[in-house]
Amino acid sequence: MKAAVMRANRAPLAIEDVRIDDPGPGEVLLRTVATGICHSDLHVIEGHLPVPPPCILGHEPAGIVEAVGAGVAGFAPGDHVIGCITAWCGVCKFCTEGRPYLCPTQFVGRPFGAKPRLSGPSGDGIGQFANLSSFAEKMLCPERALVKIRDDMPLDRASLIGCGVTTGLGAVLNTVRIPAGASVAVIGCGGVGLAAIQGARIVGAGRIIAVDAQPWKFDLARKLGATDCIDAKEGNPVAAVQQLTAGGVDFAFECIGLVPTVQQAVAMTGRGGTTVLVGVVPLTQLVPISAADLTLQEKKITGSYMGSNRFRFDMPKYVDFYLDGRLRLDEMISQRIGLDEVNEAFERMRKGESARQVIVFD
Ligand SMILES: NC(=O)c1ccc[n+]([C@@H]2O[C@H](COP(=O)([O-])OP(=O)(O)OC[C@H]3O[C@@H](n4cnc5c(N)ncnc54)[C@H](O)[C@@H]3O)[C@@H](O)[C@H]2O)c1
Ligand SMILES: [Zn+2]
Numbered sequence: 561m562k563a564a565v566m567r568a569n570r571a572p573l574a575i576e577d578v579r580i581d582d583p584g585p586g587e588v589l590l591r592t593v594a595t596g597i598c599h600s601d602l603h604v605i606e607g608h609l610p611v612p613p614p615c616i617l618g619h620e621p622a623g624i625v626e627a628v629g630a631g632v633a634g635f636a637p638g639d640h641v642i643g644c645i646t647a648w649c650g651v652c653k654f655c656t657e658g659r660p661y662l663c664p665t666q667f668v669g670r671p672f673g674a675k676p677r678l679s680g681p682s683g684d685g686i687g688q689f690a691n692l693s694s695f696a697e698k699m700l701c702p703e704r705a706l707v708k709i710r711d712d713m714p715l716d717r718a719s720l721i722g723c724g725v726t727t728g729l730g731a732v733l734n735t736v737r738i739p740a741g742a743s744v745a746v747i748g749c750g751g752v753g754l755a756a757i758q759g760a761r762i763v764g765a766g767r768i769i770a771v772d773a774q775p776w777k778f779d780l781a782r783k784l785g786a787t788d789c790i791d792a793k794e795g796n797p798v799a800a801v802q803q804l805t806a807g808g809v810d811f812a813f814e815c816i817g818l819v820p821t822v823q824q825a826v827a828m829t830g831r832g833g834t835t836v837l838v839g840v841v842p843l844t845q846l847v848p849i850s851a852a853d854l855t856l857q858e859k860k861i862t863g864s865y866m867g868s869n870r871f872r873f874d875m876p877k878y879v880d881f882y883l884d885g886r887l888r889l890d891e892m893i894s895q896r897i898g899l900d901e902v903n904e905a906f907e908r909m910r911k912g913e914s915a916r917q918v919i920v921f922d
């Protein structure tokens with residue numbers, strides 16, 4: 561099968577012929593129909609997240625089941641599915657307390673010494689990213705990384721739910737559960753931030769302020785629910801948010817992953833408010849913030865990982881949200897491309913020229 565392989569960091573992905581194994585126990589073989597491109601893939605390419613090459617990236621997929629391995633009861637050939645990086649074990653402390661997205665075994669692949677799921681022409685193993693590796697015509701995944709969805713859901717739009725939409729919507733609906741009427745700022749209007757804006761609209765937030773350095777995104781942000789938009793390059797976005805909200809928002813979502821914008825998110829959070837860190841700051845970087853802001857104004861800061869999901873429960877619900885018109889996914893797709901154009905897509909992402917880009921397979 562054809563796949564885009566990361567052979568080195570900070571280099572273009574190579575389109576190669578890759579071998580994919582047959583499904584083993586508990587595994588499902590899929591035909592990839594579509595995969596969104598998330599900034600976390602770019603973080604890996606840039607070396608900001610430690611995943612060693614060679615590796616096939618891509619973790620926002622939708623596809624159709626082709627074959628299932630021994631013991632797989634929940635999937636059959638022909639099923640339409642979405643894949644998610646937060647596979648769960650079902651027995652650990654986090655799984656049993658209802659937070660399976662924190663399961664520490666989510667990235668454990670086949671047992672040590674087993675045949676690799678993906679390999680090159682000479683049989684050398686190629687790393688699978690987060691049990692998915694969707695920049696490839698086929699995927700071999702643990703069944704616990706997959707959820708079956710309705711057949712009437714278009715799979716290119718379903719792919720967005722695999723990561724960005726679940727992350728942004730879930731930050732609002734699951735991680736902090738913002739109440740109706742609350743004021744919200746979302747810094748960063750990429751796939752994740754636009755989904756957070758939609759989450760805020762869906763729960764009936766009051767003011768929803770979108771902040772981005774690319775003003776062309778504001779028409780889109782408004783269509784998806786933003787009531788106000790602030791150009792981060794024009795003056796100080798913290799002062800602008802404070803002015804719109806008489807001192808700061810109830811909830812600020814940082815959806816970029818940069819040190820200065822994390823600091824801005826804390827600063828634009830009002831007294832008693834909550835800052836939600838969704839963007840991934842490179843692991844080697846620390847963020848200085850004022851501790852006194854937290855003490856004297858009782859601000860709270862929380863991280864939000866993969867929208868605090870229970871994806872077998874959340875994703876079919878988000879599919880329903882799309883099909884009943886509440887979740888707008890058509891507007892979020894700025895480009896549909898072939899696998900061959902994946903490097904150009906990352907270039908557009910670096911320059912801020914895309915909303916969500918989706919690779920569609922024939
Ligand atoms: N927490 C999680 O579980 C999780 C899951 C998925 C993605 N992420 C992370 O979320 C972040 C966003 O992902 P994405 O795919 O939406 O990215 P993206 O590249 O599509 O969007 C980023 C947006 O930020 C804007 N931006 C960049 N610098 C800015 C600045 N200085 N001021 C204002 N706006 C600026 C860009 O114009 C763009 O609209 C990434 O760090 C990604 O790794 C986290
Ligand atoms: Zn992602």
Ligand SMILES: [Zn+2]
Pocket residue numbers: 648649650651652653654655656660663664665
């Ligand atoms: Zn577990």
